[in-house]
Amino acid sequence: MNRPLLLFCLALFLVGCSAAKPNFVFMEKAAVDQNTGLYWAKNANMPGHQLIWRGDDNVYEFIKRLNESNYAGYADWRVPTKNELAVLIDYAMSMGYEQEKMSTWPYQKLRLLGFSDVRDYEYWTSSRQSPEEIWIADLTNGKIAPKKEDKPYYLWPVRGNGSR
Numbered sequence: 001m002n003r004p005l006l007l008f009c010l011a012l013f014l015v016g017c018s019a020a021k022p023n024f025v026f027m028e029k030a031a032v033d034q035n036t037g038l039y040w041a042k043n044a045n046m047p048g049h050q051l052i053w054r055g056d057d058n059v060y061e062f063i064k065r066l067n068e069s070n071y072a073g074y075a076d077w078r079v080p081t082k083n084e085l086a087v088l089i090d091y092a093m094s095m096g097y098e099q100e101k102m103s104t105w106p107y108q109k110l111r112l113l114g115f116s117d118v119r120d121y122e123y124w125t126s127s128r129q130s131p132e133e134i135w136i137a138d139l140t141n142g143k144i145a146p147k148k149e150d151k152p153y154y155l156w157p158v159r160g161n162g163s164r
Contacts, residue, residue, distance in 0.1 A: 026114045029072035030159075038084060038160040039074065044110070045117040050152035051124070053134065059124055059155055066157060080158040082127035082135040082144055089142045099141065107139035122147075123154045 023034040030039045046066070051059045059079060067075040092109035102108065107118040120140045127135040129146030136147045 024113060027072070030074075031113075031115065033087075036084075036087065036160070038080075038158055039072075040088070040115070041072075041077070041157045042114070043116045044123075044156045045119050045154055046157060047155055050121075051155050052152045053124070053149040062155060063157060071157075074159050077157040077159045079124055079126040080156060082125040082137070084158060085123060085125055085137040085156075086144055089137060089139065089144070092139075093142050097142065105140050106142045110139070118156075119154050121154055123156050 024031045025034060026042060029042055031042050032039050047062050051057065051062055053059055063077055063079065066077045071077060088110065089106050092106035092113075095104075095109045095112075097104045097106070097109075105120065107120045110118045118139060122136045122138045125135045125137055125144070129135055132148055133146040134149050135144055136153055137144045
């Protein structure tokens with residue numbers, strides 16, 4: 001192998017090794033990503049059903065009740081950002097993803113990690129695309145896209161500032 005090609009391969013390897021991937025520590029009710037400092041609810045479907053953004057029984061009413069109950073000992077749960085959910089999805093997909101194999105879809109991989117009730121559907125983020133659209137994360141195919149806020153989606157609470 002010639003020297004420039006060897007150096008290029010080594011550089012690619014080192015870049016791959018240096019990229020921080022989630023490193024979860026699972027507790028009774030939450031999982032901590034040791035790389036980002038984020039605490040994810042262990043149950044990815046705590047409400048037990050999809051929630052709407054505005055109106056009765058909405059996303060923020062659920063988060064408010066979660067914080068009032070001091071869930072898992074914390075009162076600062078929130079809706080994750082687009083980027084926070086993207087890290088989870090990217091990690092799940094890095095464990096092997098083939099669109100035609102349901103067993104490799106992100107929601108399945110996250111279940112295998114130890115999260116419970118991860119749904120094969122779309123989840124709210126707190127990131128807005130426009131006044132009427134919010135970024136929604138699809139845990140079936142791993143895509144995150146802006147959608148109108150008038151439909152119900154699942155909620156996966158998170159806490160922490162996402163940086164270290």
